[in-house]
Amino acid sequence: MDAEQLKAVFEQQASRYDQQWLRLAPLQSALFFLAEQCLLQLPEQAHLLCVGVGTGEELLYLAQRFPLWRFTAVEPAAAMLECCRQKAQAAGVLQRCELVLGYLQDLPVSACFDGATAFLVSHFLTERQQRLAFFQQIASRLKPGAVLLNADLACAEQEVQWQAQLSFWQQLMTGQPPDAEKSALWMQSYRHDVEVSEPSELLSLLQQAGFAEVRPVFQAGLLHAWCASRAE
Template identity: 35%
Template structure:
Protein backbone atom coordinates (compact mmCIF):
# COMPACT_ATOMS: atom_id res chain seq x y z
CA UNK A 1 0.00 0.00 0.00
CA UNK A 2 2.89 2.36 -0.78
CA UNK A 3 0.52 4.59 -2.73
CA UNK A 4 -1.27 5.36 0.52
CA UNK A 5 1.66 5.83 2.89
CA UNK A 6 2.10 8.66 5.43
CA UNK A 7 3.08 11.31 2.88
CA UNK A 8 0.16 10.52 0.58
CA UNK A 9 -2.32 10.19 3.45
CA UNK A 10 -1.38 13.60 4.87
CA UNK A 11 -2.33 15.35 1.62
CA UNK A 12 -5.08 13.04 0.36
CA UNK A 13 -8.09 15.15 1.39
CA UNK A 14 -6.57 18.38 0.11
CA UNK A 15 -5.43 16.80 -3.16
CA UNK A 16 -8.99 16.08 -4.29
CA UNK A 17 -10.75 18.99 -2.58
CA UNK A 18 -11.67 20.59 -5.92
CA UNK A 19 -13.68 17.47 -6.77
CA UNK A 20 -15.53 17.52 -3.45
CA UNK A 21 -18.86 17.96 -5.24
CA UNK A 22 -18.55 14.39 -6.55
CA UNK A 23 -17.93 13.03 -3.07
CA UNK A 24 -20.80 15.09 -1.72
CA UNK A 25 -23.21 13.59 -4.24
CA UNK A 26 -21.95 10.06 -3.51
CA UNK A 27 -22.57 10.67 0.19
CA UNK A 28 -26.02 12.11 -0.52
CA UNK A 29 -26.99 8.95 -2.40
CA UNK A 30 -25.69 6.80 0.47
CA UNK A 31 -27.61 8.90 2.97
CA UNK A 32 -30.85 8.45 1.03
CA UNK A 33 -30.37 4.69 0.61
CA UNK A 34 -29.40 4.05 4.24
CA UNK A 35 -31.94 6.40 5.87
CA UNK A 36 -34.31 3.53 6.69
CA UNK A 37 -31.75 1.66 8.81
CA UNK A 38 -32.37 1.26 12.55
CA UNK A 39 -31.19 3.90 15.02
CA UNK A 40 -28.49 1.56 16.33
CA UNK A 41 -27.23 0.43 12.91
CA UNK A 42 -23.65 -0.79 12.55
CA UNK A 43 -22.12 0.19 9.21
CA UNK A 44 -19.11 -1.43 7.54
CA UNK A 45 -16.89 1.05 5.67
CA UNK A 46 -14.75 -1.09 3.34
CA UNK A 47 -11.55 0.66 2.24
CA UNK A 48 -12.35 3.55 4.58
CA UNK A 49 -9.39 5.73 3.59
CA UNK A 50 -9.46 8.99 5.54
CA UNK A 51 -13.04 8.38 6.68
CA UNK A 52 -14.99 10.72 4.40
CA UNK A 53 -18.08 8.46 4.40
CA UNK A 54 -18.27 8.46 8.18
CA UNK A 55 -17.66 12.20 8.45
CA UNK A 56 -20.82 12.70 6.42
CA UNK A 57 -23.00 10.05 8.08
CA UNK A 58 -21.99 10.27 11.74
CA UNK A 59 -23.52 13.72 12.47
CA UNK A 60 -26.74 12.78 10.65
CA UNK A 61 -27.24 9.47 12.47
CA UNK A 62 -25.89 10.05 15.99
CA UNK A 63 -26.59 6.50 17.25
CA UNK A 64 -24.92 4.60 14.43
CA UNK A 65 -21.65 2.76 14.93
CA UNK A 66 -19.04 2.42 12.19
CA UNK A 67 -16.28 -0.08 11.50
CA UNK A 68 -13.64 1.45 9.24
CA UNK A 69 -11.51 -1.21 7.53
CA UNK A 70 -8.44 -0.26 5.51
CA UNK A 71 -5.05 -1.96 5.06
CA UNK A 72 -3.28 1.44 4.91
CA UNK A 73 -2.42 2.39 8.50
CA UNK A 74 -1.57 5.97 7.52
CA UNK A 75 -4.99 6.55 5.97
CA UNK A 76 -6.75 5.11 9.03
CA UNK A 77 -4.69 7.37 11.28
CA UNK A 78 -6.06 10.40 9.41
CA UNK A 79 -9.56 8.94 9.72
CA UNK A 80 -9.09 8.59 13.49
CA UNK A 81 -7.87 12.17 13.76
CA UNK A 82 -10.97 13.43 11.94
CA UNK A 83 -13.26 11.30 14.11
CA UNK A 84 -11.57 12.44 17.30
CA UNK A 85 -11.65 16.12 16.35
CA UNK A 86 -15.26 15.96 15.20
CA UNK A 87 -16.52 14.06 18.23
CA UNK A 88 -17.59 10.66 16.97
CA UNK A 89 -14.49 8.51 17.56
CA UNK A 90 -16.29 6.66 20.37
CA UNK A 91 -18.71 5.29 17.76
CA UNK A 92 -15.95 4.01 15.48
CA UNK A 93 -13.90 0.84 15.33
CA UNK A 94 -10.71 1.16 13.28
CA UNK A 95 -9.50 -2.06 11.66
CA UNK A 96 -6.07 -1.92 10.03
CA UNK A 97 -6.54 -4.73 7.53
CA UNK A 98 -8.68 -6.09 4.74
CA UNK A 99 -12.40 -6.78 5.13
CA UNK A 100 -11.64 -10.50 4.88
CA UNK A 101 -9.71 -10.30 8.16
CA UNK A 102 -12.71 -8.94 10.09
CA UNK A 103 -14.89 -11.21 12.20
CA UNK A 104 -18.11 -12.14 10.42
CA UNK A 105 -20.17 -9.54 12.27
CA UNK A 106 -23.69 -9.05 10.95
CA UNK A 107 -23.46 -5.44 9.76
CA UNK A 108 -26.61 -3.54 8.82
CA UNK A 109 -25.08 -1.94 5.70
CA UNK A 110 -21.77 -1.37 3.94
CA UNK A 111 -20.07 1.13 1.68
CA UNK A 112 -17.20 0.52 -0.73
CA UNK A 113 -16.08 3.74 -2.40
CA UNK A 114 -13.29 3.81 -4.97
CA UNK A 115 -11.70 0.59 -3.69
CA UNK A 116 -12.61 -2.40 -5.86
CA UNK A 117 -11.07 -0.98 -9.04
CA UNK A 118 -7.63 -1.73 -7.57
CA UNK A 119 -8.42 -5.45 -8.02
CA UNK A 120 -7.61 -6.29 -11.61
CA UNK A 121 -8.47 -9.98 -11.55
CA UNK A 122 -12.12 -11.01 -11.68
CA UNK A 123 -11.53 -13.72 -9.09
CA UNK A 124 -9.98 -11.27 -6.62
CA UNK A 125 -12.67 -8.64 -7.12
CA UNK A 126 -15.48 -11.16 -6.70
CA UNK A 127 -13.80 -12.45 -3.53
CA UNK A 128 -13.67 -8.87 -2.21
CA UNK A 129 -17.40 -8.42 -2.76
CA UNK A 130 -18.03 -11.81 -1.18
CA UNK A 131 -16.01 -10.83 1.91
CA UNK A 132 -18.39 -7.89 2.37
CA UNK A 133 -21.50 -10.00 1.78
CA UNK A 134 -20.39 -12.55 4.38
CA UNK A 135 -20.39 -9.80 7.00
CA UNK A 136 -23.80 -8.35 6.21
CA UNK A 137 -27.21 -9.31 7.49
CA UNK A 138 -29.66 -10.67 4.89
CA UNK A 139 -31.19 -7.84 2.85
CA UNK A 140 -28.59 -5.34 4.12
CA UNK A 141 -27.64 -2.72 1.50
CA UNK A 142 -24.25 -2.20 -0.09
CA UNK A 143 -23.36 0.99 -1.92
CA UNK A 144 -20.45 0.34 -4.27
CA UNK A 145 -18.67 2.96 -6.38
CA UNK A 146 -15.58 2.50 -8.52
CA UNK A 147 -13.76 3.67 -11.60
CA UNK A 148 -15.24 1.73 -14.45
CA UNK A 149 -15.14 1.73 -18.23
CA UNK A 150 -14.94 -0.47 -21.29
CA UNK A 151 -11.77 0.49 -23.18
CA UNK A 152 -13.10 -1.23 -26.30
CA UNK A 153 -16.34 0.74 -26.42
CA UNK A 154 -16.44 3.51 -29.03
CA UNK A 155 -17.45 6.06 -26.38
CA UNK A 156 -14.64 5.23 -23.96
CA UNK A 157 -12.30 7.88 -25.34
CA UNK A 158 -14.94 10.56 -24.76
CA UNK A 159 -15.55 9.24 -21.24
CA UNK A 160 -11.84 9.39 -20.54
CA UNK A 161 -11.57 12.96 -21.86
CA UNK A 162 -14.44 14.07 -19.64
CA UNK A 163 -12.81 12.40 -16.65
CA UNK A 164 -9.38 13.86 -17.34
CA UNK A 165 -11.00 17.27 -17.61
CA UNK A 166 -12.27 16.81 -14.07
CA UNK A 167 -8.90 15.54 -12.89
CA UNK A 168 -7.28 18.65 -14.39
CA UNK A 169 -9.39 20.69 -11.98
CA UNK A 170 -7.73 18.74 -9.19
CA UNK A 171 -4.30 19.76 -10.47
CA UNK A 172 -3.37 16.86 -12.73
CA UNK A 173 -0.77 17.81 -15.36
CA UNK A 174 -0.80 16.75 -19.01
CA UNK A 175 1.93 14.23 -18.21
CA UNK A 176 -0.12 12.98 -15.31
CA UNK A 177 -3.07 12.55 -17.65
CA UNK A 178 -1.02 10.36 -19.98
CA UNK A 179 0.12 8.26 -17.05
CA UNK A 180 -3.49 8.00 -15.89
CA UNK A 181 -4.57 6.62 -19.26
CA UNK A 182 -1.88 3.96 -19.00
CA UNK A 183 -3.07 3.05 -15.51
CA UNK A 184 -6.21 1.42 -16.88
CA UNK A 185 -5.47 -2.28 -17.01
CA UNK A 186 -2.50 -1.92 -14.63
CA UNK A 187 -3.22 0.18 -11.54
CA UNK A 188 -6.98 0.31 -12.23
CA UNK A 189 -9.13 -2.57 -13.41
CA UNK A 190 -10.66 -2.34 -16.87
CA UNK A 191 -13.85 -4.24 -16.10
CA UNK A 192 -16.83 -2.72 -17.86
CA UNK A 193 -20.07 -1.97 -15.97
CA UNK A 194 -21.76 -5.24 -16.94
CA UNK A 195 -18.74 -7.23 -15.71
CA UNK A 196 -18.75 -5.38 -12.38
CA UNK A 197 -22.45 -6.07 -11.97
CA UNK A 198 -21.89 -9.76 -12.75
CA UNK A 199 -19.14 -10.00 -10.11
CA UNK A 200 -21.31 -8.31 -7.49
CA UNK A 201 -24.15 -10.68 -8.29
CA UNK A 202 -21.84 -13.69 -8.00
CA UNK A 203 -20.94 -12.65 -4.45
CA UNK A 204 -24.28 -13.23 -2.69
CA UNK A 205 -25.81 -9.91 -3.68
CA UNK A 206 -28.96 -9.19 -5.63
CA UNK A 207 -28.90 -7.56 -9.03
CA UNK A 208 -27.12 -4.20 -8.58
CA UNK A 209 -28.78 -1.01 -9.78
CA UNK A 210 -26.54 1.72 -11.15
CA UNK A 211 -27.66 4.96 -9.51
CA UNK A 212 -24.63 7.22 -9.94
CA UNK A 213 -22.14 8.31 -12.57
CA UNK A 214 -19.60 11.12 -12.66
CA UNK A 215 -17.03 10.69 -15.40
CA UNK A 216 -15.53 7.24 -14.98
CA UNK A 217 -16.96 6.74 -11.48
CA UNK A 218 -20.08 4.60 -11.40
CA UNK A 219 -22.08 3.70 -8.32
CA UNK A 220 -24.51 0.88 -7.59
CA UNK A 221 -26.91 -0.03 -4.81
CA UNK A 222 -27.50 -3.71 -4.10
CA UNK A 223 -28.63 -5.90 -1.19
CA UNK A 224 -27.31 -9.01 0.48
CA UNK A 225 -29.32 -12.09 -0.50
Protein backbone atom coordinates in the same frame (compact mmCIF):
# COMPACT_ATOMS: atom_id res chain seq x y z
CA MET B 1 0.53 -3.14 -8.08
CA ASP B 2 0.25 -5.80 -5.40
CA ALA B 3 -1.36 -5.15 -2.02
CA GLU B 4 1.85 -4.08 -0.28
CA GLN B 5 2.84 -1.68 -3.07
CA LEU B 6 -0.64 -0.17 -3.07
CA LYS B 7 -0.58 0.22 0.72
CA ALA B 8 2.79 2.01 0.47
CA VAL B 9 1.38 4.45 -2.10
CA PHE B 10 -1.51 5.39 0.21
CA GLU B 11 0.82 5.67 3.20
CA GLN B 12 2.74 8.31 1.26
CA GLN B 13 -0.39 10.10 0.02
CA ALA B 14 -2.26 10.24 3.34
CA SER B 15 -1.28 13.77 4.37
CA ARG B 16 -2.33 15.26 1.04
CA TYR B 17 -5.01 12.80 -0.06
CA ASP B 18 -8.01 15.00 0.75
CA GLN B 19 -6.37 17.96 -0.97
CA GLN B 20 -5.82 15.90 -4.14
CA TRP B 21 -9.55 15.13 -4.32
CA LEU B 22 -10.68 18.64 -3.41
CA ARG B 23 -11.54 19.50 -7.01
CA LEU B 24 -14.03 16.63 -7.06
CA ALA B 25 -15.72 17.67 -3.80
CA PRO B 26 -19.04 18.39 -5.61
CA LEU B 27 -19.09 14.80 -6.94
CA GLN B 28 -18.21 13.46 -3.50
CA SER B 29 -21.02 15.46 -1.91
CA ALA B 30 -23.51 14.13 -4.44
CA LEU B 31 -22.31 10.55 -3.89
CA PHE B 32 -22.59 10.85 -0.11
CA PHE B 33 -26.06 12.41 -0.36
CA LEU B 34 -27.27 9.52 -2.52
CA ALA B 35 -25.63 7.02 -0.16
CA GLU B 36 -27.56 8.59 2.72
CA GLN B 37 -30.84 8.18 0.84
CA CYS B 38 -30.10 4.52 0.05
CA LEU B 39 -29.28 3.80 3.70
CA LEU B 40 -32.35 5.45 5.21
CA GLN B 41 -34.04 2.04 5.52
CA LEU B 42 -31.40 0.80 7.98
CA PRO B 43 -32.32 0.46 11.68
CA GLU B 44 -32.09 3.53 13.90
CA GLN B 45 -29.10 1.97 15.70
CA ALA B 46 -27.48 0.37 12.67
CA HIS B 47 -23.94 -0.99 12.58
CA LEU B 48 -22.17 0.00 9.34
CA LEU B 49 -19.05 -1.51 7.81
CA CYS B 50 -16.81 0.96 5.91
CA VAL B 51 -14.36 -0.96 3.72
CA GLY B 52 -11.18 0.83 2.66
CA VAL B 53 -12.30 3.86 4.64
CA GLY B 54 -9.23 5.93 3.74
CA THR B 55 -9.26 9.28 5.54
CA GLY B 56 -12.85 8.68 6.67
CA GLU B 57 -14.89 11.14 4.64
CA GLU B 58 -17.94 8.90 4.15
CA LEU B 59 -17.80 7.74 7.77
CA LEU B 60 -17.89 11.33 9.05
CA TYR B 61 -20.73 12.28 6.72
CA LEU B 62 -22.89 9.33 7.76
CA ALA B 63 -22.00 9.59 11.45
CA GLN B 64 -23.28 13.16 11.47
CA ARG B 65 -26.48 12.23 9.63
CA PHE B 66 -27.23 9.16 11.79
CA PRO B 67 -26.25 9.96 15.40
CA LEU B 68 -27.11 6.50 16.80
CA TRP B 69 -25.17 4.44 14.25
CA ARG B 70 -21.98 2.55 15.06
CA PHE B 71 -19.18 2.11 12.53
CA THR B 72 -16.47 -0.46 11.90
CA ALA B 73 -13.90 0.97 9.49
CA VAL B 74 -11.23 -1.17 7.80
CA GLU B 75 -8.15 0.35 6.15
CA PRO B 76 -4.72 -1.21 5.42
CA ALA B 77 -2.72 2.05 5.30
CA ALA B 78 -1.87 3.17 8.84
CA ALA B 79 -1.37 6.82 7.89
CA MET B 80 -4.77 6.97 6.20
CA LEU B 81 -6.46 5.35 9.19
CA GLU B 82 -4.76 7.82 11.53
CA CYS B 83 -6.23 10.69 9.48
CA CYS B 84 -9.63 9.04 9.88
CA ARG B 85 -9.13 8.68 13.63
CA GLN B 86 -8.16 12.34 14.05
CA LYS B 87 -11.17 13.51 12.04
CA ALA B 88 -13.57 11.27 13.97
CA GLN B 89 -12.16 12.53 17.25
CA ALA B 90 -12.46 16.18 16.18
CA ALA B 91 -16.05 15.57 15.08
CA GLY B 92 -16.93 13.90 18.39
CA VAL B 93 -17.89 10.55 16.83
CA LEU B 94 -14.82 8.43 17.65
CA GLN B 95 -16.60 6.67 20.52
CA ARG B 96 -18.98 5.16 17.94
CA CYS B 97 -16.18 3.88 15.73
CA GLU B 98 -14.03 0.78 15.70
CA LEU B 99 -11.01 1.42 13.46
CA VAL B 100 -9.32 -1.73 12.16
CA LEU B 101 -5.87 -1.57 10.58
CA GLY B 102 -5.88 -4.32 7.96
CA TYR B 103 -8.13 -5.97 5.42
CA LEU B 104 -11.59 -7.50 5.34
CA GLN B 105 -10.18 -10.93 6.13
CA ASP B 106 -8.94 -9.54 9.45
CA LEU B 107 -12.57 -9.19 10.60
CA PRO B 108 -14.50 -12.12 12.07
CA VAL B 109 -16.75 -13.86 9.54
CA SER B 110 -20.10 -13.21 11.15
CA ALA B 111 -23.15 -11.61 9.59
CA CYS B 112 -23.43 -8.74 12.03
CA PHE B 113 -23.53 -5.57 9.91
CA ASP B 114 -26.69 -3.80 8.78
CA GLY B 115 -24.96 -2.15 5.84
CA ALA B 116 -21.62 -1.43 4.20
CA THR B 117 -19.83 1.09 2.05
CA ALA B 118 -16.95 0.34 -0.34
CA PHE B 119 -16.00 3.55 -2.14
CA LEU B 120 -13.22 3.46 -4.75
CA VAL B 121 -11.72 0.22 -3.45
CA SER B 122 -12.43 -2.78 -5.66
CA HIS B 123 -11.03 -1.28 -8.87
CA PHE B 124 -7.56 -1.67 -7.34
CA LEU B 125 -8.08 -5.45 -7.57
CA THR B 126 -7.11 -6.11 -11.18
CA GLU B 127 -7.93 -9.84 -11.25
CA ARG B 128 -11.60 -10.79 -11.60
CA GLN B 129 -11.41 -13.55 -8.99
CA GLN B 130 -9.83 -11.17 -6.49
CA ARG B 131 -12.62 -8.72 -7.06
CA LEU B 132 -15.32 -11.36 -6.75
CA ALA B 133 -13.74 -12.63 -3.52
CA PHE B 134 -13.69 -9.05 -2.18
CA PHE B 135 -17.45 -8.66 -2.67
CA GLN B 136 -18.07 -12.16 -1.29
CA GLN B 137 -16.16 -11.25 1.87
CA ILE B 138 -18.35 -8.17 2.31
CA ALA B 139 -21.51 -10.21 1.72
CA SER B 140 -20.46 -12.81 4.31
CA ARG B 141 -20.32 -10.11 6.99
CA LEU B 142 -23.73 -8.57 6.24
CA LYS B 143 -27.10 -9.57 7.63
CA PRO B 144 -29.64 -10.84 5.08
CA GLY B 145 -31.23 -7.81 3.45
CA ALA B 146 -28.40 -5.49 4.53
CA VAL B 147 -27.52 -2.70 2.10
CA LEU B 148 -24.20 -2.25 0.26
CA LEU B 149 -23.18 1.03 -1.36
CA ASN B 150 -20.33 0.43 -3.81
CA ALA B 151 -18.57 3.06 -5.91
CA ASP B 152 -15.84 2.34 -8.46
CA LEU B 153 -14.37 3.63 -11.68
CA ALA B 154 -16.10 2.10 -14.69
CA CYS B 155 -16.37 2.72 -18.41
CA ALA B 156 -17.59 1.06 -21.60
CA GLU B 157 -14.96 -1.04 -23.34
CA GLN B 158 -15.26 0.58 -26.76
CA GLU B 159 -11.89 2.22 -27.42
CA VAL B 160 -13.24 5.53 -28.72
CA GLN B 161 -15.62 5.93 -25.79
CA TRP B 162 -12.94 4.82 -23.34
CA GLN B 163 -10.46 7.43 -24.58
CA ALA B 164 -13.07 10.19 -24.55
CA GLN B 165 -14.22 9.31 -21.02
CA LEU B 166 -10.66 9.12 -19.70
CA SER B 167 -9.76 12.48 -21.26
CA PHE B 168 -12.79 14.05 -19.63
CA TRP B 169 -11.93 12.42 -16.29
CA GLN B 170 -8.38 13.75 -16.55
CA GLN B 171 -9.78 17.24 -17.09
CA LEU B 172 -12.07 16.86 -14.06
CA MET B 173 -9.14 15.78 -11.89
CA THR B 174 -6.68 18.44 -13.02
CA GLY B 175 -8.78 21.38 -14.18
CA GLN B 176 -6.69 21.55 -17.35
CA PRO B 177 -7.48 20.48 -20.92
CA PRO B 178 -5.63 17.18 -21.47
CA ASP B 179 -2.64 17.22 -23.81
CA ALA B 180 -1.54 14.24 -25.87
CA GLU B 181 1.58 13.37 -23.85
CA LYS B 182 -0.13 13.47 -20.45
CA SER B 183 -3.14 11.63 -21.81
CA ALA B 184 -0.90 8.77 -22.92
CA LEU B 185 0.51 8.49 -19.38
CA TRP B 186 -2.99 8.53 -17.89
CA MET B 187 -4.08 5.87 -20.35
CA GLN B 188 -1.17 3.63 -19.38
CA SER B 189 -1.83 4.06 -15.66
CA TYR B 190 -5.56 3.43 -15.93
CA ARG B 191 -4.96 0.36 -18.10
CA HIS B 192 -2.49 -1.28 -15.71
CA ASP B 193 -2.86 0.08 -12.17
CA VAL B 194 -6.64 -0.14 -11.83
CA GLU B 195 -9.40 -2.27 -13.32
CA VAL B 196 -11.85 0.06 -15.06
CA SER B 197 -14.53 -2.46 -16.04
CA GLU B 198 -17.80 -2.05 -17.87
CA PRO B 199 -20.69 -1.14 -15.56
CA SER B 200 -22.39 -4.40 -16.54
CA GLU B 201 -19.36 -6.35 -15.26
CA LEU B 202 -19.63 -4.67 -11.84
CA LEU B 203 -23.32 -5.54 -11.71
CA SER B 204 -22.51 -9.15 -12.56
CA LEU B 205 -19.79 -9.38 -9.89
CA LEU B 206 -22.13 -8.06 -7.21
CA GLN B 207 -24.83 -10.51 -8.18
CA GLN B 208 -22.41 -13.45 -8.20
CA ALA B 209 -21.10 -12.40 -4.78
CA GLY B 210 -24.53 -12.78 -3.20
CA PHE B 211 -26.21 -9.42 -3.69
CA ALA B 212 -29.70 -8.86 -5.05
CA GLU B 213 -31.61 -5.85 -6.34
CA VAL B 214 -28.39 -4.32 -7.67
CA ARG B 215 -29.20 -0.92 -9.17
CA PRO B 216 -27.10 2.01 -10.38
CA VAL B 217 -27.65 5.14 -8.31
CA PHE B 218 -24.91 7.54 -9.48
CA GLN B 219 -22.64 8.26 -12.44
CA ALA B 220 -20.30 11.19 -13.13
CA GLY B 221 -17.37 10.77 -15.49
CA LEU B 222 -15.76 7.43 -14.66
CA LEU B 223 -17.28 7.37 -11.18
CA HIS B 224 -20.19 4.94 -10.87
CA ALA B 225 -22.11 3.80 -7.79
CA TRP B 226 -24.49 0.92 -7.14
CA CYS B 227 -26.86 0.10 -4.32
CA ALA B 228 -27.49 -3.58 -3.56
CA SER B 229 -28.93 -5.73 -0.80
CA ARG B 230 -27.51 -8.92 0.69
CA ALA B 231 -29.56 -11.80 -0.69
CA GLU B 232 -31.88 -13.44 1.84
